[in-house]
Amino acid sequence: MTESQWLNQQEMAAWTAFLEASHLVERRVEQQLRDQAGLSHPQYEILVRLSDAPEGELRMTELAEKVVTSKSGLTYQIGRLEKAGLVHRRTCPSDERGVHAVLTDHGRRKLREAAPDHVNLVRSSLIDQLSAEQLTTLSEGLSTVAHKLRTGETG
Incomplete structure (x- = not known):
């Protein structure tokens, strides 16, 4: 086992800025979605992913990977979205052990209603706070991190 290398001043500043900004944005997004749409942020993201999928459905394992959560x-x-009538589950036609999550018409309407306020909040809380250059740097940097974490390229 190698000895830990402490963060230098620049690295610590980047880490703490990432934590503070991500927590503040997440808190605002979560509150806005709950207050205005009755959804949690993970539930909203599930609806978005299903809406973007062919025929509005994805296999549960693929959906879990896309929203970066555990299967449970x-x-x-x-289950919560099903109770609200926003999605339903169906058995995978090619593999009876597989289950698909399917966006309902009610789910599509809910997403259309929630999206404008959500996008406005994302804009005002994050996007509009940064220059085009900063957005590019942020996007490229975080995409690199996500790719390396997904592929196991980190130490």
Whole structure:
């Protein structure tokens, strides 16, 4: 085992700025979605992913990967969305062990209603706070981190 290398001043500043900004934005997004749409942020993201999928459905394992959650966490959220009539589950036609989450018409309407306020909040809380250059740097940097974490390229 190698000895830990402490963060230098620049690295610590980047880490703490990332934590503070991500927590503040997430808190605002979560509150706005709950107050205005009756959804949690994970539930909203599930609806978005299903809306973007062909025919509005995805296999549960693929959906869990896309929203970066555990299978049990996704199952819980899908259960809540099902009770609200926003999604339903169906058996995978090619593999009876597989289950698909399917966006309902009610789910599509809910997403259309919630999206404008959500996008306005994302804009005002994050996007509009940064220059085009900063957005590019942020996007490229965080995409690199996500890719390396997904592929196991980190130490």
